[in-house]
Amino acid sequence: MLGSGCTCDAWCRNRGYHKGGVCGDGYTCVCASSADPSTELEQLYLFVVVTIKNAQTGLRLDSNADGQAYTVAPNGGPFQVWHIINTNENSFNLKNDATGLFLDSNENGDVYTLTRNGGANQKWTFNGRTIINVATGRALDSNYDGKLYTLAPNGGNFQNWIRQ
Numbered sequence: 001m002l003g004s005g006c007t008c009d010a011w012c013r014n015r016g017y018h019k020g021g022v023c024g025d026g027y028t029c030v031c032a033s034s035a036d037p038s039t040e041l042e043q044l045y046l047f048v049v050v051t052i053k054n055a056q057t058g059l060r061l062d063s064n065a066d067g068q069a070y071t072v073a074p075n076g077g078p079f080q081v082w083h084i085i086n087t088n089e090n091s092f093n094l095k096n097d098a099t100g101l102f103l104d105s106n107e108n109g110d111v112y113t114l115t116r117n118g119g120a121n122q123k124w125t126f127n128g129r130t131i132i133n134v135a136t137g138r139a140l141d142s143n144y145d146g147k148l149y150t151l152a153p154n155g156g157n158f159q160n161w162i163r164q
Helices: 037-043
Strands: 010-012 016-018 029-031 047-050 052-054 060-063 069-072 082-086 092-096 102-105 111-114 124-127 130-133 139-142 148-151 161-163
Touching: 069 111, 069 148, 092 124, 111 148
Parallel strands: none
Antiparallel strands: 010 016, 010 029, 047 082, 052 060, 052 161, 060 069, 082 092, 092 102, 102 111, 124 130, 130 139, 139 148
């Protein structure tokens, strides 16, 4: 069931999974109908379109066709639109709307986009507002200059990302 204000076990757009929670008006949610809704929701192919804002800088996650990833001021363009795609492995991919490339990272902390390869370096998880790379365990981080990289999770606001 898709709807606004779901009061069932739901995946709420921009808010994550809420068991028995309420998404609230203005949020898209997917409500499970089976006896074990968590299983149904985990198997659901989730596709959410968002912009991703750094909580400290206010800059948006952005990229280009050359595979570079960075943050810039909000501009409403398609390079700042990301598809959050459930991998059904307790993680997700971030696919850029304009380029079709997937956010990727390596052990050195570099962040970039590549064509989809199914690797763990293109899989991410949310820990609250922190976005963690599955392969490295490092958190997506940024600075006021728009540089994008990963570091060990440190609880800092530069590692907090707001999905809008």
